[in-house]
Amino acid sequence: xxxxxxxxxxxxxxxxxxxxxxxxxxxxxxxxxxxxxxxxxxxxxxxxxxxxxxxxxxxxxxxxxxxxxxxxxxxxxxxxxxxxxxxxxxxxxxxxxxxxxxxxxxxxxxxxxxxxxxxxxxxxxxxxxxxxxxxxxxxxxxxxxxxxxxxxxxxxxxxxxxxxxxxxxxxxxxxxxxxxxxxxxxxxxxxxxxxxxxxxxxxxxxxxxxxxxxxxxxxxxxxxxxxxxxxxxxxxxxxxxxxxxxxxxxxxxxxxxxxxxxxxxxx
Amino acid sequence: xxxxxxxxxxxxxxxxxxxxxxxxxxxxxxxxxxxxxxxxxxxxxxxxxxxxxxxxxxxxxxxxxxxxxxxxxxxxxxxxxxxxxxxxxxxxxxxxxxxxxxxxxxxxxxxxxxxxxxxxxxxxxxxxxxxxxxxxxxxxxxxxxxxxxxxxxxxxxxxxxxxxxxxxxxxxxxxxxxxxxxxxxxxxxxxxxxxxxxxxxxxxxxxxxxxxxxxxxxxxxxxxxxxxxxxxxxxxxxxxxxxxxxxxxxxxxxxxxxxxxxxxxxx
Numbered sequence: 001x002x003x004x005x006x007x008x009x010x011x012x013x014x015x016x017x018x019x020x021x022x023x024x025x026x027x028x029x030x031x032x033x034x035x036x037x038x039x040x041x042x043x044x045x046x047x048x049x050x051x052x053x054x055x056x057x058x059x060x061x062x063x064x065x066x067x068x069x070x071x072x073x074x075x076x077x078x079x080x081x082x083x084x085x086x087x088x089x090x091x092x093x094x095x096x097x098x099x100x101x102x103x104x105x106x107x108x109x110x111x112x113x114x115x116x117x118x119x120x121x122x123x124x125x126x127x128x129x130x131x132x133x134x135x136x137x138x139x140x141x142x143x144x145x146x147x148x149x150x151x152x153x154x155x156x157x158x159x160x161x162x163x164x165x166x167x168x169x170x171x172x173x174x175x176x177x178x179x180x181x182x183x184x185x186x187x188x189x190x191x192x193x194x195x196x197x198x199x200x201x202x203x204x205x206x207x208x209x210x211x212x213x214x215x216x217x218x219x220x221x222x223x224x225x226x227x228x229x230x231x232x233x234x235x236x237x238x239x240x241x242x243x244x245x246x247x248x249x250x251x252x253x254x255x256x257x258x259x260x261x262x263x264x265x266x267x
Numbered sequence: 268x269x270x271x272x273x274x275x276x277x278x279x280x281x282x283x284x285x286x287x288x289x290x291x292x293x294x295x296x297x298x299x300x301x302x303x304x305x306x307x308x309x310x311x312x313x314x315x316x317x318x319x320x321x322x323x324x325x326x327x328x329x330x331x332x333x334x335x336x337x338x339x340x341x342x343x344x345x346x347x348x349x350x351x352x353x354x355x356x357x358x359x360x361x362x363x364x365x366x367x368x369x370x371x372x373x374x375x376x377x378x379x380x381x382x383x384x385x386x387x388x389x390x391x392x393x394x395x396x397x398x399x400x401x402x403x404x405x406x407x408x409x410x411x412x413x414x415x416x417x418x419x420x421x422x423x424x425x426x427x428x429x430x431x432x433x434x435x436x437x438x439x440x441x442x443x444x445x446x447x448x449x450x451x452x453x454x455x456x457x458x459x460x461x462x463x464x465x466x467x468x469x470x471x472x473x474x475x476x477x478x479x480x481x482x483x484x485x486x487x488x489x490x491x492x493x494x495x496x497x498x499x500x501x502x503x504x505x506x507x508x509x510x511x512x513x514x515x516x517x518x519x520x521x522x523x524x525x526x527x528x529x530x531x532x533x534x
Contacts, residue, residue, distance in 0.1 A: 007281050008273050014342065015401070016403035016407050017284030018404060048408070098277065122392075123426070135283075135402035136352065137315070137400055140352045141315070141394055143353045159390070
């Protein structure tokens with residue numbers, strides 16, 4: 001892993017999680033879904049009142065990338081300063097990056113994954129909804145709910161019981177012939193792959209509870225690094241099986257569309 | 268300001284706000300409400316699954332303190348490692364500290380303060396409620412709602428409209444002769460001063476909406492660094508006055524009790 005300098009002790013990123021990040025797939029130094037990542041970062045900057053970095057500063061690590069598949073993590077904080085929680089009047093944002101080799105989980109593309117419901121419920125916070133900000137304790141605690149390697153992801157509901165996302169992936173399904181995904185205007189992270197897919201296909205944003213969701217004909221998880229995993233089994237929070245789905249050509253069509261955007265093969 | 272080393276780039280404190288902090292008043296190197304701070308830190312460690320540091324490690328910075336009044340900020344993170352959000356199986360927590368000279372706002376003790384309602388509402392998250400964790404974007408955004416120096420604090424409601432706290436202080440009031448404070452089991456930070464006062468006085472934890480709260484006979488804000496400020500005026504989120512309170516001996520009694528715990532004078 002190649003990295004830049006560390007974070008100063010008084011950086012607001014550590015102190016308050018006062019910042020944003022993006023995790024970007026690189027292929028020979030070429031970022032995939034770069035526009036979608038930049039658009040989300042810009043939205044986050046606007047919402048938090050942090051100046052958006054210049055695109056050429058964001059692109060600096062691309063020149064450091066190797067030939068293979070890598071993941072670039074960009075972290076942007078409000079920098080140092082301010083009095084307590086109060087943001088400094090004029091802030092000097094701090095941008096850091098990390099680059100690491102990456103191998104996608106091809107078996108999960110092909111065979112699909114088993115997931116479970118998490119017990120933790122996401123708090124409602126419309127002001128932060130959709131952003132990839134640095135306040136991610138909910139995701140950490142949800143991901144800590146299981147350590148069975150056979151379970152690939154955990155599904156999260158909000159405090160009103162609506163399905164939102166998985167701990168690190170967005171959720172998509174087909175129901176009555178329609179592609180759907182949860183609305184993310186109260187909590188959750190609006191993924192770059194989700195944004196790109198919604199630009200290109202008719203995917204309906206809906207409010208849905210876990211019971212209704214089980215009527216889905218096919219379910220997928222996806223993000224801009226891992227691509228798309230079909231969901232073949234869903235357990236409840238206690239590990240008891242709730243539903244199985246058989247892999248079908250339906251799964252492959254959606255996967256192929258998503259994987260085209262990431263230059264991944266159609267499984 | 269004297270500090271230790273910086274945060275490594277891959278520390279989970281920056282990445283996810285995966286950690287806790289305590290802000291402690293020191294008088295000639297002697298920490299005030301040390302037991303209450305340690306108790307809250309231990310509760311946070313337990314809730315997040317981070318090993319609690321040894322007390323002698325936590326006390327290291329005390330030896331570095333000067334003669335006067337200082338604030339010690341202790342920050343504890345889960346350290347580095349793990350796969351994405353997933354916490355590492357055995358974590359090596361990282362403890363850092365900052366020490367800074369401090370002068371309390373004596374005028375606010377004496378004359379009281381003007382506060383306002385914040386528009387931002389705190390999301391409900393019982394798992395994190397009460398803890399002083401590093402996910403503090405809500406506080407940052409709430410504090411960014413005003414920049415009028417005459418307004419000392421902003422009051423926060425949760426997403427169900429119940430009063431919770433101020434951005435960096437706990438809220439107390441007297442109503443029908445009873446001392447009350449909001450319940451903090453769904454969100455908010457349970458202050459060390461609040462804990463110490465509740466040990467020593469009869470303070471009732473209640474669910475309350477802003478309208479009912481305006482019936483209070485006296486209102487205070489307090490924390491373990493600033494002591495206690497009487498609230499003399501409350502504005503709404505648009506800056507329009509909602510209520511005034513006259514300073515009375517009632518205010519002084521509660522302040523005196525709190526200030527005794529911090530070795531501050533009774534105003």
